[in-house]
Amino acid sequence: MTPIADRAFPEAVIFDFDGVILDSARMKTNAYLDLYELRDPEMQARLRRIVWQNGGLSRVKMLPILERELFGRATGEDGIMELARRYADIVDRRVNDCPLIAGAESLLDQLSGTPCHLVSGTPQETLLGTVRAKGLEHRFVSVTGSPSVKAEVFAAIVAAGSFEAARTLAVGDSLTELDAAQKSGITFVGVVPLDEPNPFPADVPTVNDLFGLAQRL
Ligand SMILES: [Mg+2]
Structure with a gap:
């Protein structure tokens, strides 16, 4: 499919939480x-x-x-x-007590106006409590934890927003999010801290933190 030139990238962003927004x-x-x-x-x-x-x-x-x-x-x-x-x-x-990942606040500022969704493996109520404790609830259009399955949530977000999957960006620090993105044709960027091994295949783009991602958008 030929991308529609006047549609912005990203149309929407799906963030993982632990290791992507929160340094946990x-x-x-x-x-x-x-x-x-x-x-x-x-x-x-x-x-x-x-x-x-x-x-x-x-x-x-x-x-x-x-x-x-x-x-x-x-x-x-x-x-x-x-x-x-x-x-x-x-x-x-x-x-x-965990701090945010470096660059998280400035990236979310930069994305203000772009729908951002949070999808995590943490139990739903616990996730909501942490998101509120960090003052992040206004940053996300939706916050989804377990038992929801990431691949299904990613697909539902794209469908509900009528987003073009390739113009939707998923950001994760593990293969679970990469798999979920690939199942729907969503563009993926991995977050890999400098002092950690890279779990992703060599062709997957990665950044060390969210300052790195902000520079790419
Ligand atoms: Mg994670």
Whole structure:
């Protein structure tokens, strides 16, 4: 399809939250280490790798993967819910202390007038609480957490706004958001901090922070 020259880019932006708007991704990985009280460096490295490979998943989807891949356990729903409750006790207290990603406020200022949506793997009510605590609620047209599935939410945002998918921009720090964007043909930019490994294929454009993204728009 030939882009319509007089339509702006981006027509809309879909942001992930942890690691994209809020500098909370490392804290949330460390919280899994605390949850399991892992002291063995080899186990710590394995956990970090599993969380990194499955970045962007909700806690109730991440925990069965950790149970299986770290400990070889097929933990039932009750066990996962108890782990999720303990995980929430750790992260939901710490998350409000996390700073915004560098450049977040100036990018959102720059995008004022462009519909911005927030889509996260964090439980809906918890996400809304954090967004309000950070004074960000007026920045987003919609805020969607789990149990909604990112790919479905991305598609619904494009459909509801009658946006051209290629002129819609999704910004994420993990493969979950890249997959969700690609399923709808949405343009994607990854956020990869300078001191973290890049999880994305080589042809995916990335920025180190949101100052970097502001320069590209
Ligand atoms: Mg993230």
